[in-house]
Amino acid sequence: MAKETPLEKMSYEEAFAELESIVGKLEEADQPLDEAMALFERGQSLAKHCGDLLDKAELKVQELSEDGQLSELE
């Protein structure tokens, strides 16, 4: 568990992929209780993170100018 990516750095896609793999691991293998609980808690945090990302998501729209610059679109 030492190399867990901090949640705030994870995109929805990454967090959701890890969440799915954790659910898979928990359902498949017999983990020692402490490891399984750690996985479970990580899964809970990932699910919450994903939910938060969706709730806060705001479409980011930029405009590509003729000289190849990207700038926020009104």
Place this chain on the structure above:
Amino acid sequence: MEQLSFFQSPDTALSVSELTRHVRTLLESDELLGDVWVQGEVSNFSRPKSGHIYFTLKDDQASLRCVMWRGMADKQTYLPQDGEAVEAHGGVSVYEAGGQYQLYADRIRPAGEGALYQEFLRLKEKLEGEGLFDAERKRPIPAWPGRIGIVTSPTGAALRDMLNTLRRRFPLAEVALAPASVQGEAAPGEIMAALEDLNEIFKPDVILLGRGGGSIEDLWAFNDEGVARAVAASAAPVVSGVGHETDFTIADFTADLRAPTPTAAAELATPDQTELREELTRNRLDLVQWLQSALGGFGRSLEAAVQRLAMNSPLQRVRRDRQRLDDHARRTERAVRHRADLLKAGLDGLGQRLAALSPQGVLGRGYAFVSQADGTAVRSAAQVKTGDPLDVRVADGEFGVEVTGENKKV
């Protein structure tokens, strides 16, 4: 004409109605005039309250009155103005009251559209022949389009529709608009440049190419060969959404996915956050279910372990030992008591035997103890003579007696 010659006498002149009806019959029975496209410039265009359309088509040498009934007029996507060159389709007949032949039009389109359509078919056939429409060429639209490029007019309704759809369905995306005119002479070049710039600079996961509905001329930029090729060559897969559902453009054929409208293009290119949330909820439930069953499982093995532990605990041993001690104690006690009982029984026997041996016991059986005045026990008849006082002791007391006879041996 034969019919006419039959009525040549002035007495049997035709009425105007009869003649007009005859002309009408002639015109209406003509194969060409019944189903014809006519090209000309529009003048005297009018649409009174009745909803019917009246106009005149003319060229430099002739003119033709035209009418389109309201039912047909309502179905047209395009209606001309005076001075425009158009092509009208319909059948020629006679307006009897006016004594005029005219075109009863059922379709009208800008002139040149027919030529455009020929060009459309030619280009379509050409690119199809090159394999640009082949299904194997189509790339899948990525399941997670984190970066979405849009090529459309910055002022059109298509952009607004696409952005609204993206906001509603997939607000996690990053969008870049590469603005381009979507109609007019400059449009094809701008669309091609926009596709190229997006791919080069923004590197989108998918590109939406959109334009709202319009006439076939309005949509013509999307039938441009250069645009069609640029769509096919785009590094990112392209979803086209041009015009209305019934409009097909060459760009639609070379796109990786054709959507009927700009809104539909945005929908087809993105996952819906409603589904994402459902997916998330499913995973959350799976986690909780795992926890419950895991805790249940761990709980059961814990219970079993506690039971085994309890069975092997020192306390249990003490209890067992104590029981064994109790057993010992009970057995010892029983043994002791038994011995005691035996002893007691023995003692009782001894006592009885002892009692039987005591003088008192002998006296009890009716014997008497006889002693002389000085207390000496009388054991022999020779010890006494007549007149001697003696003491007699029986079981419950004593009394004195005198010897009355002597020396009689028993």
